[in-house]
Amino acid sequence: xxxxxxxxxxxxxxxxxxxxxxxxxxxxxxxxxxxxxxxxxxxxxxxxxxxxxxxxxxxxxxxxxxxxxxxxxxxxxxxxxxxxxxxxxxxxxxxxxxxxxxxxxxxxxxxxxxxxxxxxxxxxxxxxxxxxxxxxxxxxxxxxxxxxxxxxxxxxxxxxxxxxxxxxxxxxxxxxxxxxxxxxxxxxxxxxxxxxxxxxxxxxxxxxxxxxxxxxxxxxxxxxxxxxxxxxxxxxxxxxxxxxxxxxxxxxxxxxxxxxxxxxxxxxxxxxxxxxxxxxxxxxxxxxxxxxxxxxxxxxxxxxxxxxxxxxxxxxxxxxxxxxxxxxxxxxxxxxxxxxxxxxxxxxxxxxxxxxxxxxxxxxxxxxxxxxxxxxxxxxxxxxxxxxxxxxxxxxxxxxxxxxxxxxxxxxxxxxxxxxxxxxxxxxxxxxxxxxxxxxxxxxxxxxxxxxxxxxxxxxxxxxxxxxxxxxxxxxxxxxxxxxxxxxxxxxxxxxxxxxxxxxxxxxxxxxxxxxxxxxxxxxx
Amino acid sequence: xxxxxxxxxxxxxxxxxxxxxxxxxxxxxxxxxxxxxxxxxxxxxxxxxxxxxxxxxxxxxxxxxxxxxxxxxxxxxxxxxxxxxxxxxxxxxxxxxxxxxxxxxxxxxxxxxxxxxxxxxxxxxxxxxxxxxxxxxxxxxxxxxxxxxxxxxxxxxxxxxxxxxxxxxxxxxxxxxxxxxxxxxxxxxxxxxxxxxxxxxxxxxxxxxxxxxxxxxxxxxxxxxxxxxxxxxxxxxxxxxxxxxxxxxxxxxxxxxxxx
Numbered sequence: 001x002x003x004x005x006x007x008x009x010x011x012x013x014x015x016x017x018x019x020x021x022x023x024x025x026x027x028x029x030x031x032x033x034x035x036x037x038x039x040x041x042x043x044x045x046x047x048x049x050x051x052x053x054x055x056x057x058x059x060x061x062x063x064x065x066x067x068x069x070x071x072x073x074x075x076x077x078x079x080x081x082x083x084x085x086x087x088x089x090x091x092x093x094x095x096x097x098x099x100x101x102x103x104x105x106x107x108x109x110x111x112x113x114x115x116x117x118x119x120x121x122x123x124x125x126x127x128x129x130x131x132x133x134x135x136x137x138x139x140x141x142x143x144x145x146x147x148x149x150x151x152x153x154x155x156x157x158x159x160x161x162x163x164x165x166x167x168x169x170x171x172x173x174x175x176x177x178x179x180x181x182x183x184x185x186x187x188x189x190x191x192x193x194x195x196x197x198x199x200x201x202x203x204x205x206x207x208x209x210x211x212x213x214x215x216x217x218x219x220x221x222x223x224x225x226x227x228x229x230x231x232x233x234x235x236x237x238x239x240x241x242x243x244x245x246x247x248x249x250x251x252x253x254x255x256x257x258x259x260x261x262x263x264x265x266x267x268x269x270x271x272x273x274x275x276x277x278x279x280x281x282x283x284x285x286x287x288x289x290x291x292x293x294x295x296x297x298x299x300x301x302x303x304x305x306x307x308x309x310x311x312x313x314x315x316x317x318x319x320x321x322x323x324x325x326x327x328x329x330x331x332x333x334x335x336x337x338x339x340x341x342x343x344x345x346x347x348x349x350x351x352x353x354x355x356x357x358x359x360x361x362x363x364x365x366x367x368x369x370x371x372x373x374x375x376x377x378x379x380x381x382x383x384x385x386x387x388x389x390x391x392x393x394x395x396x397x398x399x400x401x402x403x404x405x406x407x408x409x410x411x412x413x414x415x416x417x418x419x420x421x422x423x424x425x426x427x428x429x430x431x432x433x434x435x436x437x438x439x440x441x442x443x444x445x446x447x448x449x450x451x452x453x454x455x456x457x458x459x460x461x462x463x464x465x466x467x468x469x470x471x472x473x474x475x476x477x478x479x480x481x482x483x484x485x486x487x488x489x490x491x492x493x494x495x496x497x498x499x500x501x502x503x504x505x506x507x508x509x510x511x512x513x514x515x516x517x518x519x520x521x522x523x524x525x
Numbered sequence: 526x527x528x529x530x531x532x533x534x535x536x537x538x539x540x541x542x543x544x545x546x547x548x549x550x551x552x553x554x555x556x557x558x559x560x561x562x563x564x565x566x567x568x569x570x571x572x573x574x575x576x577x578x579x580x581x582x583x584x585x586x587x588x589x590x591x592x593x594x595x596x597x598x599x600x601x602x603x604x605x606x607x608x609x610x611x612x613x614x615x616x617x618x619x620x621x622x623x624x625x626x627x628x629x630x631x632x633x634x635x636x637x638x639x640x641x642x643x644x645x646x647x648x649x650x651x652x653x654x655x656x657x658x659x660x661x662x663x664x665x666x667x668x669x670x671x672x673x674x675x676x677x678x679x680x681x682x683x684x685x686x687x688x689x690x691x692x693x694x695x696x697x698x699x700x701x702x703x704x705x706x707x708x709x710x711x712x713x714x715x716x717x718x719x720x721x722x723x724x725x726x727x728x729x730x731x732x733x734x735x736x737x738x739x740x741x742x743x744x745x746x747x748x749x750x751x752x753x754x755x756x757x758x759x760x761x762x763x764x765x766x767x768x769x770x771x772x773x774x775x776x777x778x779x780x781x782x783x784x785x
Contacts, residue, residue, distance in 0.1 A: 123761065123764045124760075124764065125760055125764050125767060126767050128760075207756075208749075208752075208753050210749065210753045210754070351701045351704075352697065352698045352701050353539055353540045353541060353542065353683075353701075353702060354537060354538070354539045354698075355538045355539070356536055356537050356538075357536050357537070371688075372643055372687075373636065373640070373643075373645060373686045374645070374684075375645060375647060375682045375683070375684055375685075376540065376682055376683035376684075376685055377680070377682050395752070399748045399752075400719070400720050400721055400744075401718060401719075401744065401748055405680075405716075406718055407681065407714075407718050407719045407722075407737060407741050408733075408737050408738045408741050409681065409683065410738050412738075412742060413741050413745065416746060416749070417745055419745075419749055420745050420748055420749045420752065423749050423752040423753055424752050426756060427752050427753075427755055427756040427759065430756050430759045430760050430763060431759055434759055437767055437770055438766060441766060441769060441770050441773060444770065444773040444774060444776075444777055445773065447777055448773065448776060448777055448780060
C-alpha cells in the first residue's frame with residue numbers, strides 16, 4: 001500500500017522514477033515474484049533471483065505419474081471381446097481368436113496381415129525362355145562371369161529352380177538343401193542364386209515396364225547378384241574361420257613386428273631431421289619416405305604418414321591459400337554457381353520452346369549431319385509389321401486411341417505413344433503364342449480323345465466316372481502327375497471331345513468367340 | 526550479316542507450336558443461290574496458325590503472327606477448284622472457299638530464308654460434316670447442320686528446328702510463342718485420336734489448352750498400364766497352357782508307347 005502511494009506521490013510531483021537507481025522497490029519485486037516459476041521454493045527464488053531461469057528449469061519439480069483414473073467417475077471400462085481374427089494369409093480357414101476392443105470394427109483385417117508379403121512370382125513362357133534365357137546354345141559373351149556354368153542350365157532345371165523358389169518362399173539355404181539336381185550339375189547355393197536372379201533380371205529388362213525407368217532400374221538393381229564376389233566372400237570367411245591357433249599367434253607376432261619397425265623408422269626420420277637442422281640450419285630437403293599404403297597395414301601406414309603430410313602442406317597455407325580447399329574449391333563452387341543460371345535458363349527455354357541436348361564430342365560438325373526441320377507428329381513411328389498391323393489398330397481402337405495420331409504430339413507424348421506401341425506389340429506377340437499353344441493343345445487333345453475312345457470301347461461309362469471325379473482323388477485318373485484345376489478341366493474337355501457331339505472344348509469356344517467379335521470389329525472399322 | 530550469324534547452334538532444338546486444320550459452316554439456301562456454283566453446301570477456311578487463341582475471339586488459334594519464321598504457306602486444294610494451288614505469302618495463312626465435299630488438302634510450309642530449311646508438308650482432311658461419336662461420317666440435313674454451328678477440325682503440332690543458325694535462333698527467341706492457356710475456358714477441339722472428348726468438344730469455338738497435353742499423356746500411360754497387365758495375364762495363361770501342352774504331349778507319347 002505504502003509503495004503504491006509512494007509511486008503516486010512521485011508521479012504527482014513529477015519526480016523521475018528512480019527505482020532502478022534507488023534499489024528494488026516494493027511493487028517491482030512483487031511483480032517479479034509473481035512470475036516465480038513453479039517447482040522452486042520462494043526462499044530459494046529470492047536467493048537466486050530471476051537471473052537464473054535455466055536453473056529454475058532444472059530445479060523444476062519432477063513430474064510424477066498421473067494417478068490412474070479408474071472407472072469410477074462416469075467413464076465405463078472399455079469392453080473387450082473374444083473375436084476371430086481375420087487373417088488373409090490363411091487359406092485353410094482355421095479361425096483363431098483374439099481379445100479385441102469391442103469398439104473396433106469387427107470387419108477389420110488383422111493388423112499383422114500387412115506383414116504377409118508375397119515374393120513376386122516370376123514366370124516365363126517357352127518363347128521368352130528361348131529368346132532371353134536359354135544359355136545352352138548361345139556363344140559365351142565375355143561379360144558372363146562363368147559362361148560354362150551358365151551353359152549348363154536347361155529349361156527343366158530352371159523350371160525346377162523356380163518351383164523350388166516359390167515352394168520355399170525364397171529361402172535359399174532350404175532351396176539348396178531340398179534341390180535334387182542331377183549329380184553332374186553339382187550346383188552350389190550361389191549357382192542357384194545366380195541363375196535365379198539373372199533370369200529375373202533378364203525378364204524384367206526384356207518385358208515392357210508399366211512404371212518409369214527409374215523404378216525399373218531400381219528393381220533390377222535389387223535383383224543384382226555377383227556370384228564371383230559372393231563366392232570370394234564365403235571363401236574369405238571360411239579361411240578366416242579355419243585359422244589354427246599357431247597361425248593366429250603368428251599373425252599377432254607379425255603385427256607387433258610391423259609396429260615396431262614403423263616406430264623405428266619414424267624415430268630415425270626425426271633424428272635425421274634434427275641432425276640436419278642443428279648442423280646445417282635448414283630442412284633436410286629430403287623427401288619423406290612415404291610408407292606403402294597397400295596391404296593389410298594400410299590403416300597403420302596412413303595414420304603414421306598423416307603427420308608428415310600435414311607438415312608438408314603448411315607452406316602453401318602460409319601463402320594465404322587454404323591448401324585442402326584448393327583442389328575441392330572449383331568443384332564445390334561450380335554447382336552452386338551454376339544452379340541459378342540453370343533454373344533461369346530452364347524458364348527461358350520453356351518460354352522459347354528450346355530443348356537442349358548433350359552434345360556428344362564425336363558428332364561430326366558437317367552439314368550432312370544436320371537433321372532438317374520436322375513436324376513433331378512426323379516422328380510417330382510407323383506401323384511396320386504388316387501381319388500385326390490390323391491387330392494393333394484394333395487394340396488401339398479398343399482403348400480409344402490411335403497408333404498413328406496424337407491430339408497433342410508433344411515430345412513427351414510422342415515418346416509415350418512409342419512406349420505404348422511397343423507394349424501393344426509385345427502383348428499381341430504373347431497372344432499369338434497363346435493361340436498357337438492353344439491350337440496345339442486342341443490337336444493333341446483330339447489325338448488323345450480319339451485314341452482313348454478307340455481303346456475304351458465303353459465311352460459312356462468312362463464319361464460318368466470322370467464327371468463324378470473329384471480333384472481330391474487323383475488315383476482315379478488315367479494320368480499321373482496332373483493335379484488341381486488343370487486336370488479337372490482337362491478331363492472334362494477330353495470327355496467332351498470323346499462325346500464327339502461337342503468336339504469343341506471350352507478354350508476353343510473362347511477363341512471362336514473372340515474371332516467372331518474381332519470379325520465384327522473389323523467390319524465396323 | 527556477320528559471319529557469326531551463320532553458325533549453327535549445336536545441341537539445341539527449338540520448336541514452335543502450331544495448329545492446322547479447318548472450320549466449316551453450312552450455307553443456307555439463300556446463300557447458296559448467291560454463289561456462282563449453287564451446288565456448294567459449305568463455306569470453309571483452312572489455315573495454319575499459332576496454337577494459342579486470342580482471348581475472347583471466335584477463332585481457333587492465331588494469337589501469334591507466324592510470319593516471323595514462315596514465309597509462305599501453300600494450300601493444294603482439290604483439282605476441281607480453279608487454281609488449286611493457293612500460295613499465301615503473308616498472314617493470315619488461310620484460304621476460304623466454298624465446296625460440297627471433303628478431301629485431303631496438302632499444306633506446304635516454306636520457312637524464311639534465314640532458317641535454311643526445306644519446305645514442310647502437312648496433310649489435312651477437310652472436314653465439313655459434324656463429328657460423330659462413332660467416327661462414321663454422317664451427312665446431316667441442312668437444318669440440323671445449320672443449327673449445329675461451325676465444324677472444327679484442328680491438329681496441334683510442333684515444328685522442330687534442330688541446330689538452328691544463330692541469326693534464325695535470335696529471330697525465333699525474339700518471338701516467344703504465346704503459351705496455351707492454363708485453364709480450360711472453352712470446349713476442346715475434337716480429335717479422332719481421342720473419341721472420349723466428344724462431349725467436351727461441344728458448345729462453341731474450341732480452344733487448345735495445356736491440360737490437353739497432360740490429359741493425353743495420362744490416357745497413354747493408362748493404356749500402357751492396361752496393355753501390360755493384359756500381357757501379364759496372357760503370359761500367365763500362356764505359361765499355364767504350355768505346361769498343359771507338355772503334359773498332353775507326354776500323355777500322347779505314353780499312349781503311343783502303350784499302343785505299340
